[in-house]
Amino acid sequence: MDQWNYTSQYGFILLGFSDHPQLEMILSGIVTIFYLITLVGNTAIILASLLDANLQTPMYFFLRNLSFLDLCFTTSIIPQMLVNLWGPDKTIGYIGCAIQLYVYMWLGSIECLLLAVMSYDRFTAICKPLHYSVIMNPHLCLKMIIVVWSISLANSVVLCTLTLNLPRCGNNVLDHFLCELPAMVKLACIDTTTVEMSVFALGIVIVITPLILILISYGYIAKTVLRMKSKAGQRKAMNTCGSHLTVVSIFYGTIIYMYLQPGNSASKDQGKFLTLFYTIITPSLNPLIYTLRNKDMKNALKKLMRLDQVFIKSKRNCK
Template sequence: MEYYSAIKKNIFESVLMRWMKLEPIIQSEWNQTTLVDFILLGFSDIPDLQGFLFGVFLIMYMIILMGHSLIIIITKMDPSLQTPMYFFLGNFSSLEICYVSVTVPRLLIDLCSQSRNISFLACAAQMYFFLVFGATECLLLTSMAYDRYVAICNPLLYPLLMNSRLCIQLAAGCWVSGVPVHIVLTYQIFSLPFCGSNQLNHFFCDIPPVLKLACGDTLITETLVYVIAVLVVTVPFMLILGSYVRIIETILKLPSATGRAKAFSTCSSHLMIVALFFGSGLITYLRPKSSHSIRMDKFLSLFYTIVTPMFNPMIYCLRNKEVMVALRKFLLK
């Protein structure tokens, strides 16, 4: 009996030792597979300002919705604005409403609630739509720059080149092009293993803070992010710069000072929006990972997700006499 008891004891100890060796691996796998949501920390580090921030962001969101909605209405209704330039402007305003509505409503909910949890699926969906609308904005701003290039550098060919069919094709291409690319990118990011903390130190699911929570080697994913950022952000930005170099050269050759002033006024608003949007985007996604800081990331994200879209209608209205006249007529009606 003592012999069999000793055998049982040895078997039990052997199984126990094996379990103790396997437990960290099992626990690690459990942590990676059972992390089903994130916690968006947002601005929880300044609890005394939650109400104030809610009020500020709500007012900014309402300004964005009203400003861009007015632009959409007047570009559709006013006969004098039925041109390619204002067709793209109407598309741009529709896009801005979609772009802002991906992040701001969720931010407002988090500011007035204790629970800041966001599921994996909701986080992936938010990131996907944010990236798709951001890519669409880059391409649409490029199309608007091409429209200005043709109008100023080839005015005689403008009605022929910028016909309604081409405008619709360009706009549709801008809206659709980013869809397959960002499906792949979002899938790649959320296929990474996530372990440890699930606290996302941001106010929405952006790429840099999500990648910080990923385990293992993220080199392939980071390389993919840089490649897509170059294709979607840097290449359109360079095309816009090239267009405006040619535009400025053409404007400076105009004999009339009045003509030069009018040409500059139609381009300056678009150029200001390009500088605001692309500047913050390039700094966020193309700077080295080592230089990322939480505060700077949040500030830049606020700039290109809320501040720039809020100022865009003001820039277009205040610097464009045709839009101002159409807006005045609409408000008087």
């Protein structure tokens, strides 16, 4: 405790699951496995979609962005988390904590908006197929991505700056395994109603508004699919949208439960496990969800594996 008291003057103590040492050992192994799956899976999707000429479409452009986002998101959190899980050192410097908080909020907000953009892409492809290439042109796609990243950055700057400026009265012990906004707000020694209301208001804009747009898009998609006379066309449309809907359900289900519920309605450990699911398991599931239901992506990954095999053989021959 003396060491913790000393280091808390220069940063934060992340308690995590320190009251369950055996659980920490198990979690460190699970986190490592899922992190490796995330790295391999999302990198494979990015490379496969870049190298395959058949995948140079808006749908795969947005999918590459989602995979890149998941890589950045997990890498901003997991290395520090593993350090805290593996050893007795549970501290993180103030600057490191602030950076993690800003990046965590920024990238998390991007995913909310990006999933809405992807639903609009699917709406256009299915409901307006003849005008799809004109509407979803490369210039518009790039513009949408820039807007998504910019709005999310503004959201992160506002919320995180408000949170970091709250007086903590020397309280530097975070009952979490990362510098997350709700955990940081709880350290404040003043009434945080204003900040909590700001979080809720921006949460409506960043989380609920995109979700409403997604539901509207899929409402129109459902109408169009039901009107199709061809069963093959219906199956193709459902396969195209099924992966995105699965990701949306997992992502938004967790986010809404975590951030848009009354502050004391969930137990501390429950909140930590939900954060683990959102930050570790979901990014590792995304590549599996998009590849298992997508023939084009499967073929692209097979081509990538063949290229890897050719590269390995040529390297051996050179030796």
